[in-house]
Amino acid sequence: MVKQEDFVEVAIDLEMRERALKKHEVVRDIPSRLKSDGNKYGFFGEELVAKYFNVPLIDSYDYDCIVEQKTIDSKSLQCISKPSVEYEASVWTYNKQKTDFYVFSRVHTDQSRGWILGFYPANQWWDEENKDVFFRPKGYRRDARFIYPDDCRNIFIKNLYPIKDFFRRAV
Secondary structure, eight states, X not given: OOOGGGOEEEEOOHHHHHHHHHHHHHHTTSSXXXXXXXXXXXXXXXXHHHHHHTOOOOOOSSXXXXXXXXXXXXXXXXXSSOXXXXXXXXXXXXXXXXXXXXXXXXXXXXXXXXXXXXXXXXXXXXXXXXXXXXXXXXXOBOSSSOBOSSOEEEEEGGGXXXXXXXXXXXX
16 A cells, blocks of 8 residues: 555646636635635645646536546645655545546645545445445544534545556556
C-alpha cells in the first residue's frame, strides 16, 4: 500500500490556480455545499490530477477526468505541510458519484503545490464488507480542530494504492 515516498508532489502553476479559483467563484453563488472554502481546494485537487495524468478536466458531477477509459473523481483537502500516511482520506456519504476510481490529494493552503496521495476503486469504497474503509458520523471529533460536518466513509492514507501503480492496477 502507500508509503509517504509514493506521494507525488505537483507544483500549481498560475493557469491551474486561475482555473481553480474561477470555478470556486462560480459555485460560491450556488446555494449548496459547493460554496464552502473547502471546495476551493477540491478544484485545486482536480487540477493536480489532470496535470499528473495529462488529461483534460470534464465538467461532470460524477467524475473529473477520464484516463484510459476509466473515470476518476478527485477528492482533496487543504493542508499546511506534506501529509502523513496515518491521516485519513474521506468521501462524504452523499457523494456517491458514478465513477470508477477516487484519487485523493492534499493541497497546501498557500496554493503553491499539492500531493497526490493515492487511489482507490469506487466499487470497493462503498462495499460495506470492506474493512479498509470505515464510517465516520456527522459530529465525530477527529481532533481539537476538526469535527466532521457530515457522514463520510474514510480510509487511512496508508491503505490507498500508490498512484504510480494506477496503470498497472486500474487499466
